[in-house]
Amino acid sequence: MKPLSSYLSGRWIDGSGAPQTLVNPATEEPLAQVTSDGLDLAAALGYARDKGGPALRALSFAERGALLKEMAKAIQAHRDELLDLAVANGGNTRSDAKFDVDGAIFTLQTFAEVGEKLGTAKTLIDGEGVQLGRSPRFHGQHVCVPRHGVAVHINAFNFPAWGLAEKAASALLAGMPVLAKPATSSAMVAHRAMEILVEKKVLPDGALSVLVGAPRHLAALLGSQDVLAFTGSGDTGARIRALPNIIQESVRVNIEADSLNAALLGPDVEPGSDMYETFLKDVLRDMTQKAGQKCTAIRRVLVPGEKAATVRDDLAEGLKAVRVGNPALEETRMGPLANGAQLADVREGVGRLSAEGKAAFGSAAPIAGKGFFVSPVLVEFAKDALAASVHAREIFGPVASLLPYSGRGSDAAEIVARGNGCLVSSVYSEDAEFLQEAVLGIAPYNGRIFLGHPKIEMSPGPGTVLPQLTHGGPGRAGGGEELGGARSLAFYMQRVALEGSRPVIQKLLGVQPA
Ligand code: NAP
Numbered sequence: 001m002k003p004l005s006s007y008l009s010g011r012w013i014d015g016s017g018a019p020q021t022l023v024n025p026a027t028e029e030p031l032a033q034v035t036s037d038g039l040d041l042a043a044a045l046g047y048a049r050d051k052g053g054p055a056l057r058a059l060s061f062a063e064r065g066a067l068l069k070e071m072a073k074a075i076q077a078h079r080d081e082l083l084d085l086a087v088a089n090g091g092n093t094r095s096d097a098k099f100d101v102d103g104a105i106f107t108l109q110t111f112a113e114v115g116e117k118l119g120t121a122k123t124l125i126d127g128e129g130v131q132l133g134r135s136p137r138f139h140g141q142h143v144c145v146p147r148h149g150v151a152v153h154i155n156a157f158n159f160p161a162w163g164l165a166e167k168a169a170s171a172l173l174a175g176m177p178v179l180a181k182p183a184t185s186s187a188m189v190a191h192r193a194m195e196i197l198v199e200k201k202v203l204p205d206g207a208l209s210v211l212v213g214a215p216r217h218l219a220a221l222l223g224s225q226d227v228l229a230f231t232g233s234g235d236t237g238a239r240i241r242a243l244p245n246i247i248q249e250s251v252r253v254n255i256e257a258d259s260l261n262a263a264l265l266g267p268d269v270e271p272g273s274d275m276y277e278t279f280l281k282d283v284l285r286d287m288t289q290k291a292g293q294k295c296t297a298i299r300r301v302l303v304p305g306e307k308a309a310t311v312r313d314d315l316a317e318g319l320k321a322v323r324v325g326n327p328a329l330e331e332t333r334m335g336p337l338a339n340g341a342q343l344a345d346v347r348e349g350v351g352r353l354s355a356e357g358k359a360a361f362g363s364a365a366p367i368a369g370k371g372f373f374v375s376p377v378l379v380e381f382a383k384d385a386l387a388a389s390v391h392a393r394e395i396f397g398p399v400a401s402l403l404p405y406s407g408r409g410s411d412a413a414e415i416v417a418r419g420n421g422c423l424v425s426s427v428y429s430e431d432a433e434f435l436q437e438a439v440l441g442i443a444p445y446n447g448r449i450f451l452g453h454p455k456i457e458m459s460p461g462p463g464t465v466l467p468q469l470t471h472g473g474p475g476r477a478g479g480g481e482e483l484g485g486a487r488s489l490a491f492y493m494q495r496v497a498l499e500g501s502r503p504v505i506q507k508l509l510g511v512q513p514a
Contacts, residue, residue, distance in 0.1 A: 019034055025338055028371060035214075041216060056176065075193055075196060085192055096290045096335065124145075146175030149225030154228070227252040233257060255479060256478045259421070259477040261423060271307065278428065287376055353401060359379055362375035410437045421476040425449055447471065
């Protein structure tokens with residue numbers, strides 16, 4: 001069986017001790033073994049800081065952008081191989097796998113363009129300079145410089161390629177070296193992507209390292225110039241945030257965690273209309289793509305009470321057509337969950353949800369045979385969705401709740417707010433008054449709001465994270481913010497306010513006097 005090494009301190013290196021076995025979640029066939037025991041994590045972080053940091057900081061934004069372009073090209077050249085691995089080790093259908101791998105390539109390309117636009121500078125000038133005294137001579141200017149530490153990226157199991165690429169793109173462009181830790185159960189895609197980048201010698205020595213296997217004490221080794229970007233469960237995120245070094249050294253932490261995303265159907269949308277079909281399509285796609293293991297997937301479906309039965313029947317009809325099975329088979333539309341622990345967690349969550357609501361489609365009953373399969377599940381609630389479980393726990397699988405509401409935007413917003421923070425919610429309506437109330441009402445509880453419309457060509461729906469817009473949400477969602485084009489660089493840079501003589505500052509920064 002293939003042992004997966006880590007790439008640390010500029011070389012491939014194996015851990016020692018009892019390995020963890022990675023399996024195909026559809027067949028439970030063992031695929032690879034991994035252990036990070038015994039690896040010198042402190043030395044690996046030191047290598048990234050001392051070698052990768054200076055090498056990246058010596059480059060301009062455009063040059064760092066060019067590196068991202070090469071990364072995208074290298075991954076593109078091995079796309080089919082990575083898709084096959086995502087099917088085998090991630091339980092992805094081919095379409096799910098493309099979502100991950102193509103998302104990685106697109107994000108790297110987008111950030112390569114951001115770098116090209118930022119040009120030959122190595123320092124970001126942040127906003128206009130300001131006059132501070134009576135005369136223009138006393139001047140202030142904010143600038144951002146790369147931090148002198150290492151960016152540690154801890155990723156969830158669901159997007160091994162995109163997760164690696166989207167975080168690395170911002171950090172490398174900002175001028176910070178990266179040590180990435182993919183989730184262990186689906187690490188084969190990220191591991192192979194790293195092999196490809198190393199084989200092609202795309203990046204300077206020390207700029208990108210990958211730890212495969214348990215994180216051990218990695219987060220506890222970070223200091224004041226380092227940053228930590230984490231994607232995963234809220235519980236793990238909270239544990240990381242509470243580490244003494246994270247508090248004492250003010251280590252910058254970004255957390256992308258759980259989310260109870262909502263989809264709102266407006267009172268003006270009639271069943272059978274184009275808007276209604278767009279809404280149904282988005283909910284069905286989000287529930288079943290990647291077997292619902294998307295942090296942005298729709299979990300709560302809010303519909304005006306009088307249309308709830310129609311929506312329920314139409315969603316149930318759509319879910320019935322989803323063929324669940326081994327993603328290696330062409331006819332399969334939804335694969336298994338990523339691992340046994342996720343299956344147990346989803347079953348437990350559906351049990352709680354069903355105790356308060358009524359199963360409208362599917363159940364968490366075991367599916368005979370090998371693999372971590374579960375049916376899509378829609379649970380219907382009769383009255384205004386007070387049920388605690390709906391708003392208290394993210395079920396990371398193909399599961400959604402159908403919640404009736406009055407049809408008023410302010411009532412819908414109040415229900416969305418009970419989820420205590422979402423990455424994204426979607427609204428389907430053309431009623432101006434409803435949109436005003438609903439969109440502005442849910443805005444403080446969301447990182448992104450998707451306004452669904454049938455005229456948007458090739459709409460990706462709310463579940464797709466685009467690199468041009470920020471990704472993250474308040475409260476339960478972790479309070480983080482990633483991506484968003486050049487905005488994302490701020491996390492990896494120190495903003496410093498320069499104040500002094502205007503000509504001196506302008507000369508220092510290479511700014512032409514006005
Ligand atoms: P997880 O158990 O929190 O693991 C996430 C990552 O953290 C993995 O790489 C894991 O490594 C690592 N990890 C675990 N314990 C750690 C610790 N004490 N210190 C540092 N790192 C640690 O979550 P998961 O099972 O991968 O994902 C499940 C949950 O993540 C879902 O239920 C969902 O709520 C959430 N999620 C959120 C997003 C988002 O963008 N907001 C995306 C995907 C998933 P190992 O794999 O080696 O244990």
